[in-house]
Amino acid sequence: MTARLRRPTGGPVGPLCVLAAVLAGAGAVAAATAAAPSSERSVVAGWASAAALAWCAAVVVAVVQRGRAGKLRVQLAQAQARVEAAHAAALRAGADTAAAVSEAQASRARANAARTEAEAARIELLAARSETVEARAEAATARAAADDERAELARLAEQTIPAVVGRLRAGASVDTVLVEHRQTAHEDLLRLMAREVAYGERQRAAALAVCATAAGRVQALATSMHAELREMEHRHGEEVLGDLLRLDHSTAQAGRMADSIAVLTGARTGRRWTKPITVESILRGALGRIGAYQRVRLHSASTAAVAGYAAEGVMHALAELLDNATNFSAPPAEVHVYVEELHSGLVITVEDGGLGLSEVWLRRAERAVSGEALDLTALSAGTRLGFAVVGALARKHGLSISFRPSSRGGTGVVVLIPETLVAHPEPGAAEPVRAAVQPALPAAAPQAAPPPVTDGGLPKRRRGQTMAAATGPAAAPALKVRQPETASRFGAFRQAVQGSQPAPPSPATPADLPKDNS
């Protein structure tokens, strides 16, 4: 530090000394020259100059040496400073080392603490793992239980419930049905469901029963009105016949509606005929129940008859088909009905000239009249009941019904009445129609070996046997009994005259009239 302070002052001292020495030398030279005699002057000057030069050189050397000493002093000072700095650095390094040591100790302590923490964590982890294992075991148990539950539910849905519902639909009571399923896991659920189903079933049955009862009453009314109307038609003359026939027609249509409801609700048919009904009467009976009966043309030469117990159903089914046919063909178009006797039964074809059923309706109609059980929910809001009714009747009596496009442009419906329902008149009978319309009463005539009869006293016809064969020997004599002409004619004439009020007194004995003319 001292060297640094001295150095600025030491710098200009050298040159100043040199300059002063030069000036002094020059002055001494000049003085010596001036003082010396002129002869000696050159020698003195020479010597003086040499002395001056030597002086100057000595001064320069001194200045240079001084400068070198200054530099050395500076270097010394620098070295001292460096040593001090190194010392300080050494001191600092020691301090650093101490800090590092303490830090290392601290970190070791931390490491220890961390190790203990890690240990604790490991213990916790173990505990957690054991818990996990337990939890997994529990989960497995729970899953097994859930599987059991699911299997139980599946069994309930796939077996138990359908079985229970089926039994309930069949009319069993809730308690009876549930006895079999008392051990079921979901007994409460099952019981609740069974109650609801049974209640719904009872409601359905009640609604059906109400409809059936109402339909039955209307049927009974229509039947009694028909009987009264027929009686009036006999009693009154031509002047009111038209009105009576119109009433008769309306009553017949109302009766058919009631019959349809009765069929759909599963009630019995409106009335039972106690004798075989000829095909002609079957067709006309069907005709009488539809609105546009005058547009229907019958083409039948058949003398066969349909068994009494099935006659009403066949008539009703035909009426529905004829009604459809007339509804599907515009008013001037006629509907034609053909009858054909086959060995398999009686085929009745109804052909209309209408637009024809669309593919969809044809399929729907086929399905409706097929063997499937009647599903009331398939009926669309009370319209188009006809096919459903026909289907129910076809199932009941074993009629087979098929639809096809008609050669007349519309639809053809082919109804096959099975042979078991068909009775044929005795071959060679003089008056087959008469025999059918005015049935013989075989039970009334005493017979040596009476044919088998039903409880109601009607002849019993075995399957595959005709009605005529069943009544056989009994029917023919009974018919013959009626033959004595005169007596019956007397009787008939008298009754007829009484039947029509304005009849004049008989002009002559009716039995005599033919004689008069002949």
Place this chain on the structure above:
Amino acid sequence: MTRVGEPARDDDPDRLYTVTRGRSQATRHAFDVVTLIVSEQEPQPGMQSEHARILRLCVRPTAVVEVAAELGLPVSVVKILLGDLLEAGRITARHPRFVPAQAKLPDLDMLKQVLHGLQKL
């Protein structure tokens, strides 16, 4: 109330308007209850059963009222059916009052005398 021979109850499925095919009046008033009917043809298959029965019945002359009784149908309905047959030429009809016997009836005076004679007895 039920008379003998008349249908006691409604035991035929075919209604009368289907028998007459909707008609309630005979087209021609050619018949009264005593008109005699004679069939001119045999019944043919495919014929309406009532027509066939009338033809079978009237092989010998028969009065309209007899036909009605035999068929169990009202006289007015039978008249309509007979009208069909008459139009088709399957029957002929004759009124009994036009028979020749009418001309031989005794005159009114004679009858009155007989009546007086009887009353005096």
